[in-house]
Amino acid sequence: MKKVLLLALVIATTQLLAQENYNYNKFKQLKEELATPTVYRTASGAPGHKYYQQKANYVIDLTLDDKTQKITGKETITYKNNSPDQLDYLWLQLDQNMRAKDSDSKLVNSINMGEEKSFAEIARLHNDFDGGFKLDYVKSGSGKDLKYTINKTMMRIDLPTPLAAGATTSIKIGWWYNINNRDEIGGRSGYEYFKEDDNYLYTIAQFYPRMAVYNETEGWQNKQFLGNGEFTLTFGDFKVNITVPADHIVGATGSLTNPSSVLTSEQRSRFKKAQSEYLKPVIIVTQAEAEEKEKTKASGTKTWSFSATNVRDFAFASSRKFIWDAMAVKYNGNSTIAMSYYPKEGNPLWEQYSTRVVAHTIASYSKHTCDYPYPVAISVHSKSIGMEYPMICFNGGRPNKDGTYSKRTKYAMIGVIIHEVGHNFFPMIINSDERQWTWMDEGLNTFTQYLCEQEWEKGYPSRRGPAYKIVDYMKGDKKNITPIMTNSESLHQFGNNAYGKPAAALNILRETVMGRELFDFAFKTYAERWKLKHPTPADFFRTMEDASGVDLDWFWRGWFYTTDHCDIAIENVEWFKIVTKNPEVEKAIAKELKDAEAVHIGVTRNEKMEVYSDKDPKILDFYNQYDPFKVTLVDKEEHEKYIAKLSENDIKILESDFNYYNIDFVNKGGLVMPILLNFTFKDGSTKEVRIPAEIWRKNDKQVSKVFFFKKEVVNIDMDPWLETADINLDDNSWPRRVQLSKFKLYQKKKYGWGVDGKENTMQRDRRNEELKNEKK
Amino acid sequence: MFKKILFLVFTVSLLSFAMHKYYVSITEAEYNSKSKTFEISIKFIGHDLEKALLNAGAPNLYLGTPKEVEKANYYLELYINQRFHMIADSESLNYKLIGKEINNDDFIYCFLESNKIDSPKKITIKNTLLTEVFNEQANTVYLKVGNQKINYSLNKGKVSETHTIVK
Numbered sequence: 001m002k003k004v005l006l007l008a009l010v011i012a013t014t015q016l017l018a019q020e021n022y023n024y025n026k027f028k029q030l031k032e033e034l035a036t037p038t039v040y041r042t043a044s045g046a047p048g049h050k051y052y053q054q055k056a057n058y059v060i061d062l063t064l065d066d067k068t069q070k071i072t073g074k075e076t077i078t079y080k081n082n083s084p085d086q087l088d089y090l091w092l093q094l095d096q097n098m099r100a101k102d103s104d105s106k107l108v109n110s111i112n113m114g115e116e117k118s119f120a121e122i123a124r125l126h127n128d129f130d131g132g133f134k135l136d137y138v139k140s141g142s143g144k145d146l147k148y149t150i151n152k153t154m155m156r157i158d159l160p161t162p163l164a165a166g167a168t169t170s171i172k173i174g175w176w177y178n179i180n181n182r183d184e185i186g187g188r189s190g191y192e193y194f195k196e197d198d199n200y201l202y203t204i205a206q207f208y209p210r211m212a213v214y215n216e217t218e219g220w221q222n223k224q225f226l227g228n229g230e231f232t233l234t235f236g237d238f239k240v241n242i243t244v245p246a247d248h249i250v251g252a253t254g255s256l257t258n259p260s261s262v263l264t265s266e267q268r269s270r271f272k273k274a275q276s277e278y279l280k281p282v283i284i285v286t287q288a289e290a291e292e293k294e295k296t297k298a299s300g301t302k303t304w305s306f307s308a309t310n311v312r313d314f315a316f317a318s319s320r321k322f323i324w325d326a327m328a329v330k331y332n333g334n335s336t337i338a339m340s341y342y343p344k345e346g347n348p349l350w351e352q353y354s355t356r357v358v359a360h361t362i363a364s365y366s367k368h369t370c371d372y373p374y375p376v377a378i379s380v381h382s383k384s385i386g387m388e389y390p391m392i393c394f395n396g397g398r399p400n401k402d403g404t405y406s407k408r409t410k411y412a413m414i415g416v417i418i419h420e421v422g423h424n425f426f427p428m429i430i431n432s433d434e435r436q437w438t439w440m441d442e443g444l445n446t447f448t449q450y451l452c453e454q455e456w457e458k459g460y461p462s463r464r465g466p467a468y469k470i471v472d473y474m475k476g477d478k479k480n481i482t483p484i485m486t487n488s489e490s491l492h493q494f495g496n497n498a499y500g501k502p503a504a505a506l507n508i509l510r511e512t513v514m515g516r517e518l519f520d521f522a523f524k525t526y527a528e529r530w531k532l533k534h535p536t537p538a539d540f541f542r543t544m545e546d547a548s549g550v551d552l553d554w555f556w557r558g559w560f561y562t563t564d565h566c567d568i569a570i571e572n573v574e575w576f577k578i579v580t581k582n583p584e585v586e587k588a589i590a591k592e593l594k595d596a597e598a599v600h601i602g603v604t605r606n607e608k609m610e611v612y613s614d615k616d617p618k619i620l621d622f623y624n625q626y627d628p629f630k631v632t633l634v635d636k637e638e639h640e641k642y643i644a645k646l647s648e649n650d651i652k653i654l655e656s657d658f659n660y661y662n663i664d665f666v667n668k669g670g671l672v673m674p675i676l677l678n679f680t681f682k683d684g685s686t687k688e689v690r691i692p693a694e695i696w697r698k699n700d701k702q703v704s705k706v707f708f709f710k711k712e713v714v715n716i717d718m719d720p721w722l723e724t725a726d727i728n729l730d731d732n733s734w735p736r737r738v739q740l741s742k743f744k745l746y747q748k749k750k751y752g753w754g755v756d757g758k759e760n761t762m763q764r765d766r767r768n769e770e771l772k773n774e775k776k
Numbered sequence: 777m778f779k780k781i782l783f784l785v786f787t788v789s790l791l792s793f794a795m796h797k798y799y800v801s802i803t804e805a806e807y808n809s810k811s812k813t814f815e816i817s818i819k820f821i822g823h824d825l826e827k828a829l830l831n832a833g834a835p836n837l838y839l840g841t842p843k844e845v846e847k848a849n850y851y852l853e854l855y856i857n858q859r860f861h862m863i864a865d866s867e868s869l870n871y872k873l874i875g876k877e878i879n880n881d882d883f884i885y886c887f888l889e890s891n892k893i894d895s896p897k898k899i900t901i902k903n904t905l906l907t908e909v910f911n912e913q914a915n916t917v918y919l920k921v922g923n924q925k926i927n928y929s930l931n932k933g934k935v936s937e938t939h940t941i942v943k
């Protein structure tokens with residue numbers, strides 16, 4: 001470190017910003033980006049006094065044909081117009097039409113040919129699957145045909161008489177469609193075929209024409225379903241009767257209302273027992289029972305009836321292969337039933353973990369957001385997907401055929417169940433507009449998933465969440481990155497953009513910018529304010545500030561509206577000491593500095609050379625013998641006079657012997673972030689200094705700050721706890737310490753144990769046991 | 777007339793709505809002027825890599841489990857050599873897999889070292905890792921030679937980039 005002497009401390013004045021004709025300040029308030037507050041949505045981020053939402057109730061009768069893999073249904077939708085507006089027509093979503101032969105999803109899919117293609121891709125390109133809704137009729141409640149127009153995945157129904165504010169209307173629709181084979185053409189819903197026992201497992205969703213959302217921010221949300229931007233749905237009550245082969249087990253959104261006509265008395269008593277079990281799931285259909293059913297196919301059918309209140313959607317799963325278990329879970333004085341449905345292919349993992357993970361997720365999320373309001377929470381096993389619906393989700397995580405599984409499969413399975421069950425909160429309960437903003441449900445959910453995972457077991461290997469885990473993405477090529485505030489269909493790197501980055505951003509708010517207490521209260525406030533309602537991004541941004549008293553506009557601007565990254569560098573450090581004017585002190589320092597000066601090689605080599613003055617010392621005079629570092633009486637007298645003029649406080653400052661460090665910070669990444677420093681002193685002790693991001697408020701390119709300590713600093717580390725997602729740690733310390741590349745790190749620990757995956761901890765432990773036996 | 781281009785067709789077991797939506801690999805390639813080799817680390821999402829290996833004809837390798845097959849590294853090296861190419865000053869490089877690291881968060885790192893090459897002036901990286909299995913696969917490359925850092929992202933549509941090293 002450079003040691004500099006100066007006569008007086010100079011307080012550096014902050015550099016004036018370069019003159020611009022527009023305010024580009026990174027702390028500029030988000031007035032232009034956020035929607036103007038209204039009577040429906042307030043400036044505080046809460047629903048306004050005139051907030052409303054529409055209501056759509058459904059009565060659906062459905063038949064699942066296991067022979068032809070076909071769904072046939074009829075429904076009555078009762079739609080209540082709670083808006084202050086008169087509606088001339090209604091918009092409904094026909095999501096299955098995304099699989100229709102003439103679907104836009106295929107037309108806008110910009111895959112080019114390249115050098116290679118898979119058979120499945122070519123098959124998809126040729127698309128011989130006859131998907132999409134086939135409508136039998138669209139009628140009014142009284143049975144009159146209604147005029148309707150289908151625009152791809154949306155349908156407009158023209159009402160014979162406009163629907164007045166506050167009025168209710170009903171519609172009847174009949175339809176059928178072919179269920180897609182998920183293994184062949186993919187899909188959120190669909191079926192899986194098990195060749196070994198010739199059986200199907202159905203996970204069915206988006207199976208009925210659904211009401212689009214009408215509100216004051218979007219009008220009708222009738223943006224086409226192209227595949228990425230998911231769903232925006234109206235809340236309502238459902239009564240659904242599902243007719244399936246008599247030997248099927250059905251799990252669905254809502255409560256089963258006719259258990260006595262579809263379950264055996266044995267199953268009913270097991271189910272009853274599960275309601276008071278809180279630790280070990282009760283098996284309602286055992287593996288042996290399920291395997292027995294796989295062997296035959298019932299000829300008759302049974303109708304399962306479900307009812308669900310105040311949900312935005314309905315989904316179900318059906319198969320004769322299902323093993324079924326359940327247990328109760330308590331949270332904040334409420335309780336629900338956690339359940340799992342899985343084929344034997346999921347065991348042993350599913351029996352061991354699924355229902356327990358569901359229960360843990362419900363309790364953990366209820367703590368961080370709002371209480372789970374529904375009677376059941378279900379996890380269904382379906383190969384290699386993860387997809388969420390109210391109260392029910394379809395999850396992957398399948399062991400090898402021999403029943404073994406890797407640790408990674410286990411954690412991937414637990415992770416996906418937490419994630420999908422967690423979606424009950426975002427967006428099923430806190431019902432954001434998925435068609436518009438993927439991050440509002442996926443990002444918030446991935447963040448809460450991280451909290452939930454960490455509460456599952458100590459050191460849970462979460463894939464996303466902590467700030468440093470997003471660095472690989474943040475430091476990437478900007479051509480391939482879009483701001484979080486980008487519509488769902490236009491995102492690059494979907495997962496990193498809408499899941500990983502917002503989750504990291506919220507973690508940074510919680511751990512670093514706001515602190516856990518302020519953050520947790522604000523996050524919960526957002527959930528409580530918007531549960532069973534339709535929030536927008538502004539409602540989230542505003543609530544987080546409103547409930548915490550922290551101005552976060554700079555944070556939302558940087559993390560959500562730009563692709564800037566965090567790269568702050570310690571550019572220079574200067575060490576200052578006060579000049580005491582005490583000759584005893586100063587002359588010693590001056591000598592020390594002089595002695596430390598570099599000496600030219602000639603001087604050193606000439607040292608032993610004979611010179612003229614050796615022969616004749618008389619040529620040396622006063623100037624040759626004078627020691628400039630010797631303290632003289634005159635020096636002492638002058639010092640005494642100087643001291644006499646000073647006040648007592650001035651003398652204290654002079655004698656304080658503090659070390660002052662002037663540090664220059666440069667912002668290379670653009671993102672303004674807190675500066676987190678850890679100073680290490682000569683005696684080995686350390687001190688942490690945390691500077692809020694507002695240090696950049698007048699100059700976001702470079703700032704300087706003075707730090708002073710009694711002790712001498714030997715080392716400075718910036719962001720030593722990896723809190724800011726700084727993409728380059730090479731310039732984060734002083735003296736500079738270059739970080740090892742991943743490759744070099746590996747070389748270093750290569751000779752350690754277990755890193756190569758050749759010998760994992762289990763094997764090592766076994767070898768240890770063998771050694772023990774040998775030695776006996 | 778249009779020019780006729782031939783392309784390969786091969787089998788992939790499934791392309792579905794997967795439970796994660798990341799589909800990324802991160803390659804860091806740094807030129808070591810002392811050993812005159814490129815030191816390369818490639819970060820994969822574990823179960824994606826496993827799917828690609830199976831698809832490429834490798835047996836189930838049971839990576840990171842007690843059952844991991846002995847020739848696992850051999851198959852990994854083979855797969856990477858098929859789909860990751862570096863050309864330095866018109867010389868195509870070969871690599872040795874010197875090891876791998878398997879993490880519980882489902883990330884697998886593979887570490888490779890190239891053959892020797894005198895300080896290269898032009899580098900092409902062609903990276904089609906996993907693009908045969910996932911349409912959306914994005915392969916990010918961080919290249920470092922001396923003080924020069926270059927980063928870019930490749931995908932099914934754009935499989936390679938060439939960069940000149942400025943002294």
